[in-house]
Amino acid sequence: MSYRIETLITRDELAEGIKRVADEINRDYKGRSVHLICIIKGGVFFMTELSKYLDMDVTMDFMAVSSYGSDTVSSGVVKIIKDLDEPIEGRDVIIVEDIIDTGYTMEYLMELLRDRKPASLKLCAMLDKPSRRVTDIKPDYLGFTIEDKFVVGFGLDYDQKYRNLNYIGAVIFDE
Ligand code: IMP
Ligand code: MG
Secondary structure, rough: OEEEEEEEHHHHHHHHHHHHHHHHHHHHHOOHHHHEEEEEEEOOOHHHHHOOOOOOOOEEEEEEEOOOOOOOOOOOOOOOOEEEOOOOOOEEEEEEEEEEEOHHHHHHHHHHHOOOOOOOOEEEEEEOOHHHHOOOOOEEEEEEEEOOOEEEEEOOOOOOOOOOOOOEEEEOOOO
């Protein structure tokens, strides 16, 4: 199927949104330290950019969960591909994710991480597609709410491509 990519959020808008999210976290966690859990691969660009603007002590870990493969719809099946390197018990944890769609992935992950007894657990997402939600998941920190479009760039892929784009684009499939 042929398609093109249309700009949805420009590089400048994205930078501004990420700084705004960092300001909120700086305000809420003043005087504490945060442990960021980046969901790879998609969350990497967002986490590195976001963390540059955080002014408290920041530690990081990475986790990989199964995603869509080359398809564009969620299966509801979530699998851990890479677990955390360190325990999170007693720490103030923020999950950093690229996008919340159905919410299946985060529902599963937040429950799993809550069982490991962090002092607190919050969810920070770069993008949210609330119209697609089938769970009760809501990000505590959010960059942008978007319409029901398949998007790429700044970590997000279509068939593993376009993660390196410095903006968010919508994939428009030709009829
Ligand atoms: P959920 O479990 O349905 O909320 O799906 C979340 C995961 O699906 C995200 O972490 C992404 O990896 C992937 N995903 C959802 N929507 C998009 C999109 O528009 N573009 C690229 N990946 C997406
Ligand atoms: Mg993801």
